[in-house]
Amino acid sequence: MRAFPFLLSLCCTTLPGLANAAGIAELDWLSGCWQSSGGEAGSEEHWLAPAGGSLLGMGRTVVQGKTVDFEFMRIQQEGGNLVFTAKPSRKPEASFQMISLQGKRVVFENLQKDFPQRVIYQLKDDGSLLGRIEGKSNEQERTIDFPMQRKNCQ
Secondary structure (H helix, E strand, O other): OOOOHHHHHHHHHHHHHEEEEEHHHHHHHHOOOEEEEEOOOOEEEEOOOOOOOOOEEEEEEOOOOOEEEEEEEEEEEOOEEEEEEEEEEEOOOOOHHHHHHEEEEEEEEEEOOOOOEEEEEEEEOOOOOOEHHHEEEEOOEEEEEEEEEEOOOO
16 A cells, blocks of 8 residues: 555656657658648648658648748657657748647647747548647737648659
8 A cells, every 4th residue: 555655656757758758650640641621732741651750741832823832841759759840931940849649639839939839730530631830929829720631642
């Protein structure tokens, strides 16, 4: 019976660390090619399968037949945590620490950054992918969703 308080304290101090110890393979559901729902042809994200401690991705937005935005992305294992780093067109690179991984939903956060402060990916039950950015912009909370459907990679 004396061991119970020790085991309880050990459990409560190690469980939060286990959430941060997620491996890159746990995000394999993100890999593949994703077409922007309602977007123009060519508006898409492509994610390579996890390998070498990272996932690599790229995205492109097409409007009226022209690429208006693009982004290079990576999620990599850094110590006991996963880090999402994005290099959008015409903007500096930014990194976000994973703060939550629950099933097929991952949340990355960087509260020191201007908008966005959070990057979220969630695989929905219908097989679609929801990308979302959140945070404060001009002192107001803002959310932008990027719904996507899986497509064949060419």
